[in-house]
Amino acid sequence: MRWSIDRELIEYIMEISKDYYPKEFLALLRADKNAIKEILFVPGLKSSDSRASFDTLALPHYFDVVGTVHSHPSESGEPSHQDLMMFSRYPVNMIVFYPFSEDCFKTYDNKGDPVELGMLSDR
Ligand SMILES: [Zn+2]
Numbered sequence: 001m002r003w004s005i006d007r008e009l010i011e012y013i014m015e016i017s018k019d020y021y022p023k024e025f026l027a028l029l030r031a032d033k034n035a036i037k038e039i040l041f042v043p044g045l046k047s048s049d050s051r052a053s054f055d056t057l058a059l060p061h062y063f064d065v066v067g068t069v070h071s072h073p074s075e076s077g078e079p080s081h082q083d084l085m086m087f088s089r090y091p092v093n094m095i096v097f098y099p100f101s102e103d104c105f106k107t108y109d110n111k112g113d114p115v116e117l118g119m120l121s122d123r
Pocket residue numbers: 070071072078079080083095
C-alpha cells in the first residue's frame with residue numbers, strides 16, 4: 001500500500017508539535033482510502049516530557065483511522081520500544097522530530113519497518 005499525505009496537513013502537524021515542544025504530541029491519522037487527510041485528537045491524551053501515550057483499547061473504533069502520529073522532542077525519528085507496540089495496531093505511523101521542519105518526519109508500518117509517504121500538494 002502506498003500512502004500519501006497532504007502537504008498542508010504535514011505543516012499543521014509540525015505547527016502543533018512546535019506548540020507542544022518540549023512535550024510530545026500524539027494523535028491518530030484518518031485517511032480516505034490511502035490518502036491521509038486528517039488528524040484526530042484523542043480524549044484523555046497523556047503527554048509528558050518523555051513520552052505520549054493513550055489507551056488504544058479505550059478508543060471507539062473509527063473505520064477510517066489508519067495510524068498514529070507523534071512528535072519527538074529530540075532530533076531522532078527512530079521508534080522506541082513503546083512506539084513499536086503502539087505501531088503494531090496500525091498500518092501507517094508517523095514520527096515527527098525536532099526542529100519540526102517539513103521534512104522532519106519518518107513513517108513506519110505495523111512492524112516498525114519504514115514505509116514511503118508521498119506528499120500531495122494540490123488541493
Ligand atoms: Zn516515540
